[in-house]
Amino acid sequence: MGTVAIEEVTGRIAENLECLKRFTATPGDGCTRLPFTKEARDAVNYLREVMTEAGLEVHEDEAGNVIGILKGENPDLPCVMMGSHYDSVVNGGDFDGIAGVVCAIEAARQLKDEGFTPKRNFAIVGFCDEEGMRFGTGYFGSGAMLGHRDVEYCKHYKDTDGISIYDAMKGYGLDPEKIEDAKWPEGSIGKFLELHIEQGPVLDAKNIEIGLVDCIVGIQRYMVTVNGRADHAGTTPMDMRLDAVDAATKVISKIPDWAREKADGTVATIGYINTIPGGMNIVAEKCEFTVDIRSKSNDNINDIANRIRAALDREVKAMGGSYDIDTKLVIEPVMLDEGMLDIMEEDCKARGYSYMRLPSGAGHDALEIGQVLPTVMIFVPSKDGRSHCPVEFTKYSEFAKASVVMTGLAKKLLAE
Numbered sequence: 412m413g414t415v416a417i418e419e420v421t422g423r424i425a426e427n428l429e430c431l432k433r434f435t436a437t438p439g440d441g442c443t444r445l446p447f448t449k450e451a452r453d454a455v456n457y458l459r460e461v462m463t464e465a466g467l468e469v470h471e472d473e474a475g476n477v478i479g480i481l482k483g484e485n486p487d488l489p490c491v492m493m494g495s496h497y498d499s500v501v502n503g504g505d506f507d508g509i510a511g512v513v514c515a516i517e518a519a520r521q522l523k524d525e526g527f528t529p530k531r532n533f534a535i536v537g538f539c540d541e542e543g544m545r546f547g548t549g550y551f552g553s554g555a556m557l558g559h560r561d562v563e564y565c566k567h568y569k570d571t572d573g574i575s576i577y578d579a580m581k582g583y584g585l586d587p588e589k590i591e592d593a594k595w596p597e598g599s600i601g602k603f604l605e606l607h608i609e610q611g612p613v614l615d616a617k618n619i620e621i622g623l624v625d626c627i628v629g630i631q632r633y634m635v636t637v638n639g640r641a642d643h644a645g646t647t648p649m650d651m652r653l654d655a656v657d658a659a660t661k662v663i664s665k666i667p668d669w670a671r672e673k674a675d676g677t678v679a680t681i682g683y684i685n686t687i688p689g690g691m692n693i694v695a696e697k698c699e700f701t702v703d704i705r706s707k708s709n710d711n712i713n714d715i716a717n718r719i720r721a722a723l724d725r726e727v728k729a730m731g732g733s734y735d736i737d738t739k740l741v742i743e744p745v746m747l748d749e750g751m752l753d754i755m756e757e758d759c760k761a762r763g764y765s766y767m768r769l770p771s772g773a774g775h776d777a778l779e780i781g782q783v784l785p786t787v788m789i790f791v792p793s794k795d796g797r798s799h800c801p802v803e804f805t806k807y808s809e810f811a812k813a814s815v816v817m818t819g820l821a822k823k824l825l826a827e
Contacts, residue, residue, distance in 0.1 A: 417808070417811050417812070417815065420517060420521070420811040420814055420815060421807050421808050421810070421811040423517060423520070424510075424513055424514060424517055424807050424810050424811055424814065425807040427461055427513045427516070427517075428505065428506065428509070428510060428513055428807070428810075430457060431454060431457060431505070431509055431513070432505045433453075434450045434451075434453040434454040434457070435450055435499075436448065436449075436450050437501070437502055440502055440801060441501075441502035441503050441504065441505075441800060441801030441803075442499040442502075442503045442504060442505050442507075442509075442801075443499060443500075443501050443502055443503065444497065444498050444499040445498060445499070445501070445544060445545040446475065446498050446539050446540035446545055446546075446551065446579070447475065447539075447540075447545075447576075447579040447580055447582065447583035447585075448583075451475070451497065451498060451539070451583070452583065452584075454497045454509070454537075455471065455475070455477045455497065455537065458477050458497065458512060458516075458537050459471070459477055459479075461513075461516055462477070462479030462516055462519075462535065463479075465479070465516050465519055465520040465523065466481070466519075466520070466523045467479030467480055467481055467516075467519055467535060468480045468482065472555075472556075472592070472593045473555070473585060473586065473589045473590055473591075473592045473593040474539055474551060474552045474555035474556065474560065474585075474590060474593035475539030475540070475551075475552060475580070475583065475585055476536055476537065476538050476539050476552040476553075476555070476556065476593065477497070477536070477537040478534060478535070478536050478537075479516065479519065479534075479535040479536075480532050480533070480534055480535075481519045481522065481523060481529060481532065481533040481534075481535070482529075482532060483528070483529040483530050483531040483532045483533065483825065484528060484529070484530050484531075485530060485531060486531070486532050488530065488531035488532075488601070489531065489598055489599060489600060489601030489602075490531055490532040490533065490534045490599065490600055490601060491529075491531060491532075491533050491534070491601055491602050491604070491821055491824045491825050492533075492534040492535075492536060492600050492601075492602070492603045492604070492780075493515040493518060493519075493533070493534070493535055493536070493603070493604040493605070493606075493817070493821060494511065494512055494515045494534075494535055494536030494537060494538060494605065494776070495508045495509070495510070495511025495512050495515065495537070495538065495541070495605050495606065495607055495775070495776060496508035496509070496511075496512070496537065496538040496539070496540070496541030496542065496552070496553075496776055497509050497512055497537040497538070497539070498539060498540050498541060498542050498544070499542065499544070500542050500544045500799050501544060502800065502801060503542075503798075503799050503800065503801075503803070504608075504797075504798055504799065504800060504801065504802075504803020504804075505803065506608050506803055506804075506805050507607075507608060507610065507798055507799065507803060508538075508541060508542070508607070509537075510606070510607070510608060510791075510805070510810055511605055511606045511607045512535075512536075512537040513810075514606045514810055514813065514814040514817070515535045515536070515604075515606065516535055517814050517818075518533075518535075518814060518817055518818040518821050519533055519535050521814075521815070521818045522818065522821070522822060522825070527822060527825075529825035529826070530825060530826060530827065531601070531825055531827075533821060533825055534600070536552075536556075538550075538551075538552035538553050538556075538776050539551055539552035540552055541553065541775065541776050543632075543739070543740065545570045545579075546568040546569065546570055546576055546579075547568065547632070547634060547701070547739045548568050548576075548632075548739055548740055549630075549632070549739075549740050549774065550740075550742070550774070550776060550778070550779040551576070552593075552776070553776040553779040553780050554779050555590055555591075555593040555594065556593055556594065556595055556600075556780075557594065557595075557779065557780065557782075557783060558591065558594035559779075560590055560591075560593070561590060561591055562577070562587060562588060562590060562591075564576070564590075565577040565580065565587045565590055566587075568739075600780075600784055601784075601785070601824070602748070602751065602784065602785045602786070602787075602824055603777060603780045603781070603784050603785070603786045603787075604751070604786075604787055604788075604789075604817055604820065604821060605775055605776060605777040605786070605787075605788045605789075606788070606789050606791070606810075606813050606814065606817055607775055607777075607788060607789075607790060607791075608790065608791055608792075608793045608798060608803070608805050609622055609769075609790040609791065609792060609793045609796070609798075610772075610773050610793055610796070610798035610799070611772060611773075611793065611796045611798075612793070612795060612796025613767075613769055613796075614767070614769075614790060614791070614792035614793070615792040615793060615794055615795060615796060616796070617767070618765070619765045619766060619767050619792070620759075620764045620765045620766065620791075620792070620809065620812055620813075621755075621759050621764050621765065621766040621767075621789060621790070621791070621812065621813055621816060622766070622767060622768075622769050622789065622790030622791070622792075623752050623755055623756060623759075623766055623767070623768045623769070623789060623790075624747055624768075624769060624770065624771050624777075624787070624788035624789065624790055625746065625747055625749075625752060625768045625769070625770060626707055626744065626745070626746050626747060626770040626771070627744065627745050627747065627770070627771045627773075627774065627775060627777060627778040627781065627788070628676070628705045628706055628707050628744050628770065628771065628772055628773075628774070628778075629705065629706060629707070629708075629709050629712055629742055629743045629744035629745075629778075630703065630704070630705050630712075630740055630741075630742050630774045630778070631702075631703075631704045631712050631713075631716055631738075631740065631741050631742075632701065632702065632703050632704075632738075632739040632740040632741075633701065633702045633716070633719075633736050633737065633738055633739060634699065634700075634701055634736070634737040634739060635659070635662075635699065635700050635701070635702060635719075635723070635734060635735070635736050635737075636697055636698070636699050636734060636735045636736075636737075637655040637656075637658050637659040637697065637698045637699075637723070637727060637732065637733075637734045638655060638696070638697055638732045638733045638734060638735070639652075639653035639654055639655030639656075639657075639658065639694070639695060639696055639697065639698075639730060639732040640652075640653035640694070640696055640732070641688060641693055641694060641695070641696035642693070642694040643692070643693070643694070644691075644692040644693055644694055645692065647694055652694050652730075653694075653730055653731050653732050654694050654695060654730065655686070655687075655695045655696060655697050655698040655730075655732060656686055656695045656698045657730065658698075658723075658726040658727050658729070658730040658732065658734075659684075659698035659700060659726075660698075661722070661726045662719060662722040662723055662726055663681050663684070663700060665718075665722060666679045666681060666702065666715070666719060667679060667681075669714075669715045669718055670704070670715060673706065673708070673711040673714070673715070675706070675707065675708065675711070676706065676707055676770070676772060677704075677705070677706035677707075677708065677711045677712075677715075678704070678705050678706070678772070679702065679703070679704045679705075679715055680702070680703045680704075681700050681701060681702060681703075682701050682703060683699070683700060683701040684698070684699070684700045685698070685699040685700070686698050686699075687699070701739075702716075702719060704716060705772060705774075706744070707744050707770060708744070709743050709744055720736070723736075742774065742778055742779065742782070743782065745777075745778055745781035745782055745786070747777070747781060747786055747787050747788060748785040748786060748787045750785075751785070751787035751820060751824075752768065752787060754819075754820050754823060755787070755789060755816050755817070755819075755820050756768075758816050758819045758820070759816060762812075762815070762816070764812055764816070769790070771788065771790070773798075775788065787820070789813050789816060789817050790813075791805050791809040791810055791812075791813045792805060792809055793805055
């Protein structure tokens with residue numbers, strides 16, 4: 412692929428991503444595109460248009476995933492799938508997830524433009540609700556595609572306004588009773604490819620163009636509620652209180668140090684804390700907080716989770732209250748496909764692109780899908796490592812380089 416072609420690829424990617432920036436609930440303050448919202452619907456409608464223009468057969472499934480198919484000679488063979496997610500966090504960046512969808516469409520466009528006819532289908536997917544920002548879960552669309560989501564799941568998880576996934580889907584125009592129809596038949600997906608911004612500082616700091624991801628960390632997420640008793644802040648002696656905040660914070664303060672003990676990239680985050688009733692002069696009746704634990708080692712994750720439970724047992728017993736833990740997500744680390752990594756490494760060498768292999772400390776749809784299917788990821792640099800914030804930035808030319816490398820991989824796989 413020559414310089415002119417790369418410039419053309421860069422231009423198309425830039426055009427698509429610039430248009431998609433419009434679909435946010437927080438104009439001027441980053442991208443906020445939560446699942447089953449107007450912004451999500453607008454983005455999906457735009458992606459459908461772009462997929463159709465690229466010559467793909469397009470539909471939306473029962474989980475809200477938007478799917479475009481480049482038909483192969485034998486559609487019964489396991490397809491090659493490529494994609495990422497179109498949702499975002501609150502006040503996030505303009506490239507997280509959505510750039511991977513655009514680059515997947517670009518890969519299909521490149522193959523079609525050069526007259527390549529695949530032996531098997533090439534499926535391009537924009538996944539719904541990878542982030543889990545609204546309902547505290549994650550990987551909804553990719554999980555549904557694997558048959559890991561059902562009606563009870565949709566009814567169980569709710570946003571901060573008390574709206575369940577089930578009700579949000581109905582308001583969005585989907586039928587949650589048919590969520591299991593989003594499952595693809597076993598054996599119908601052969602391999603999965605995902606392009607994504609790194610969301611970390613390594614590639615940018617080292618001035619490396621391509622990141623070949625060899626491992627994605629496992630993740631466990633919990634919502635913890637410590638139950639005490641509301642009392643007057645001035646008239647209730649300290650030794651007669653059932654202070655939910657007192658008990659909760661004694662546990663919270665230990666969690667980061669437990670992650671530091673594990674080292675090896677293990678991290679633990681308390682990203683949300685809420686007290687009820689929340690008055691300055693009221694002893695808290697409840698204290699809610701979230702825990703997000705990540706590591707390449709599942710043993711490290713499980714040990715920290717077990718320490719949290721043991722500490723809660725101890726502190727709540729001393730206080731005289733109780734606690735509840737709602738498990739939001741449990742997903743194991745995954746090693747990515749060595750054979751596909753080798754193909755992309757050779758392509759990087761041939762094109763003269765600098766590259767390195769590295770792990771992903773963030774979860775992706777590739778983490779969910781990689782539990783059961785051969786999967787690979789490619790990273791592009793994130794300026795200063797910033798992501799999940801409005802200043803998130805990657806040059807469009809960097810996306811183009813990664814896109815042609817992954818298109819080369821897809822072409823080899825589709826010819827088999």
